[in-house]
Amino acid sequence: MAAPGQNLAVVVHRAGDLRLENRPIPEPGPDEVLLRMHSVGICGSDVHYWQHGRIGDFVVKDPMVLGHEASGTVVKVGSGVTHLKPGDRVAIEPGVPREMDEFCRTGRYNLSPTIFFCATPPDNGNLCRYYKHSASYCYKLPDNVTFEEGALIEPLSVGIHACKRAGVTLGSKVFVSGSGPIGLVNVLVAKMMGAAAVVITDLSASRLQKAKEVGADFTIQVKNETPQEVASKVESLLGCMPEITVECTGVQACIQAGIYATRSGGTLVLVGLGPEMVTVPIVNAAVREVDIRGIFRYCNTWPVAIALLASKRVNVKPLVTHRFPLEKALEAFETTKRGEGVKVMLKCDPTDHNP
The missing domain is CATH 3.40.50.720 (NAD(P)-binding Rossmann-like Domain)
Structure with a gap:
């Protein structure tokens, strides 16, 4: 069991080599927030990076933290962040443009060639206890939307x-x-x-x-x-x-x-x-x-998805068929690889395994 100060993470080193490791807890920059992760879904791409070490031109060259379907709680905000505060529950959009290029200007930022994207080499994902992310791409969850629903916004966005x-x-x-x-x-x-x-x-x-x-x-x-x-x-x-x-x-x-x-x-x-x-x-x-x-991923979908979930117009809860604590991530990945169930959810907060 990781001590409270430790940051347990699921890291792929190369094809076939998946490990649980402790990483330092990151410090958020001025426009970032530090999150205590709660629920992270396993995607087919996560399994593919573990099994093959690459997807197309994206090759795992250095150890990479997996995970991009995620939600968590804000624990610390950068100096420039005004719309979020510690204690806010958020869903994370994993793709963050690094520059205001032609694609961003036309609203199709998902096509930006330099975009940061969780768990796509060389960018680390968020299958860990603590993770920092651009505050503009963290969306506050209404009280009636669970952490798991928040994590499922990523596949729902597709x-x-x-x-x-x-x-x-x-x-x-x-x-x-x-x-x-x-x-x-x-x-x-x-x-x-x-x-x-x-x-x-x-x-x-x-x-x-x-x-x-x-x-x-x-x-x-x-x-x-x-x-x-x-x-x-x-x-x-x-x-x-x-x-x-x-x-x-x-x-x-x-x-x-x-x-x-x-x-x-x-x-x-x-x-x-x-x-x-x-x-x-x-x-x-x-x-x-x-x-x-x-289609390539998604853009401008998180607000729509949150509105649909909050109004109960869409029910994604039946998609989650398996849950594992973060410590059992390797077992969770094996379950996903075998094609069991639909969505396997990892619970990253040792004090709260609720949906």
């Missing part, structure tokens, strides 16, 4: 950004491919934004059951169907081809199914990241004017 980029609106018919945490938040958000019907696919029956719980209208358990067969099942369940497809797996066959399934003139949003090169029926998409859009 759903908000994806559904906005997709143009989900009243009456939309939506196909979500993949029923992991990101697929599920896209179901939640699409329904919230007025989708009339959402169909979701996955290999796992238990994940599809969870999708039903959070509001999916139809589920398809994919076995060994061709992409065209999946597309045709989607159409028969919805009674038409969906205007919008949100692809959350990154798997080549799923991207292909997404193109075949989307109605002419519709939109396919690619959320899941797989291999760098994939083979897709691009001519099929082109001649049917199917717009293919990418």
